Amino acid sequence: MAEKPEPVKVLYCPTCSLPAEYCEFGSDFEKCKPWLIKNAPELYPDLLKEADEKEAERVSEQLHSVGISSIGADGSASSVQSGETSSSKQEEVKRLPGGKIKKKVRQEVVIEKVVRNKRKSITIIKGLELFGIKLSDASKKLGKKFATGASVVKGPTEKEQIDVQGDIAYDIVEFITETWPDVPETAIYFIEDGKKVPAA
Amino acid sequence: MFKKFSSDEVSSQNQVKASVQRKIRQSIADEYPGLEPVLDDLLPKKSPLIVVKCQNHLNLVVVNNVPLFFNIRDGPYMPTLRLLHQYPNIMKKLQVDRGAIKFVLSGANIMCPGLTSPGGALDDEVDAETPVAIMAEGKQHALAIGFTKMSAKDIKTINKGIGVDNMHYLNDGLWKMERLD
Ligand SMILES: [Zn+2]
Numbered sequence: 001m002a003e004k005p006e007p008v009k010v011l012y013c014p015t016c017s018l019p020a021e022y023c024e025f026g027s028d029f030e031k032c033k034p035w036l037i038k039n040a041p042e043l044y045p046d047l048l049k050e051a052d053e054k055e056a057e058r059v060s061e062q063l064h065s066v067g068i069s070s071i072g073a074d075g076s077a078s079s080v081q082s083g084e085t086s087s088s089k090q091e092e093v094k095r096l097p098g099g100k101i102k103k104k105v106r107q108e109v110v111i112e113k114v115v116r117n118k119r120k121s122i123t124i125i126k127g128l129e130l131f132g133i134k135l136s137d138a139s140k141k142l143g144k145k146f147a148t149g150a151s152v153v154k155g156p157t158e159k160e161q162i163d164v165q166g167d168i169a170y171d172i173v174e175f176i177t178e179t180w181p182d183v184p185e186t187a188i189y190f191i192e193d194g195k196k197v198p199a200a
Numbered sequence: 201m202f203k204k205f206s207s208d209e210v211s212s213q214n215q216v217k218a219s220v221q222r223k224i225r226q227s228i229a230d231e232y233p234g235l236e237p238v239l240d241d242l243l244p245k246k247s248p249l250i251v252v253k254c255q256n257h258l259n260l261v262v263v264n265n266v267p268l269f270f271n272i273r274d275g276p277y278m279p280t281l282r283l284l285h286q287y288p289n290i291m292k293k294l295q296v297d298r299g300a301i302k303f304v305l306s307g308a309n310i311m312c313p314g315l316t317s318p319g320g321a322l323d324d325e326v327d328a329e330t331p332v333a334i335m336a337e338g339k340q341h342a343l344a345i346g347f348t349k350m351s352a353k354d355i356k357t358i359n360k361g362i363g364v365d366n367m368h369y370l371n372d373g374l375w376k377m378e379r380l381d
Contacts, residue, residue: 003237004237004238005234005237005238005287005289007238007286007287008285008286008287008288010285010286010341016371017371017375017376018370018371019285019339019340019341019370021339021340021341022301022305022339022341022343022370025301025302025305026371027371
């Protein structure tokens with residue numbers, strides 16, 4: 001007998017009940033928008049632009065840590081390299097106003113690549129919020145930068161994380177350190193084959 | 201068909217006899233071989249299978265209060281869209297162009313040009329009088345269940361009039377009846 005097919009999980013909109021991609025054809029697209037921006041931004045890139053324009057960028061000043069993990073079937077995240085010196089970044093960090101570096105919670109970003117459905121991979125980024133970065137903003141920036149879908153989701157431990165569609169592990173470190181100078185490269189880690197590996 | 205459908209149109213609900221249950225199972229397995237491996241999960245032999253008879257010779261196959269299939273008179277069973285979304289490859293697919301989406305979602309039957317235009321797509325092997333999934337340009341999930349009036353070849357060559365009857369579509373009465381309590 002044929003292999004048992006896994007049921008496809010479809011993202012239905014709680015407002016109009018349709019699959020999220022059909023909200024634009026629903027009876028009241030406006031009402032669906034707030035949920036879509038949070039949960040299916042990759043389907044409606046224009047909505048993000050709208051939201052970005054409205055929401056003046058808030059620079060967060062608190063310091064915390066970010067993590068990136070990569071459980072690739074092929075372990076390909078090892079290709080991530082970043083030539084920048086981390087020391088200068090850290091000094092910058094220390095100079096930030098109100099940025100206490102006391103590490104009660106270890107501030108780190110963990111990046112993990114997860115392969116779903118054989119071909120599709122997702123890069124999960126955890127910990128950006130520990131650096132005072134607003135995850136919804138970060139998710140939008142990541143989606144734009146890598147021209148892909150990115151969304152903030154609750155991770156298994158109830159902590160929020162960012163899921164980015166596709167394997168973007170190759171230049172995510174550079175992007176993070178450039179976009180958020182508060183995050184030192186030394187605080188970024190990959191998860192490769194279940195092991196935590198420093199990105200720097 | 202389900203444009204104004206609601207539970208008011210239910211005329212009877214009956215748990216069917218084991219022999220009828222077997223027959224329904226068999227015709228679903230014959231129509232959708234891709235569903236066979238999960239048929240035991242969908243229509244567990246031990247759970248009662250309810251056939252809900254509605255107006256206009258419409259029948260719904262309901263398990264645990266969830267409508268899973270429907271048919272007309274003795275016609276072929278067709279999955280509800282929620283079920284098709286879970287197992288998208290059990291039916292042949294026809295694709296309408298983006299311009300046709302809003303018409304399909306208002307219940308209109310599917311016109312040939314919406315399938316033959318650059319945004320449309322047809323599987324040549326589809327015969328007339330076949331249940332099909334109606335997909336849409338740029339969308340991942342089906343928006344309707346159709347029943348072909350012409351073969352795909354005829355849709356291409358004739359390219360006029362209604363090619364597929366729209367049986368069930370997103371947001372129609374059956375879609376809204378997620379459960380039947
Ligand atoms: Zn919606």
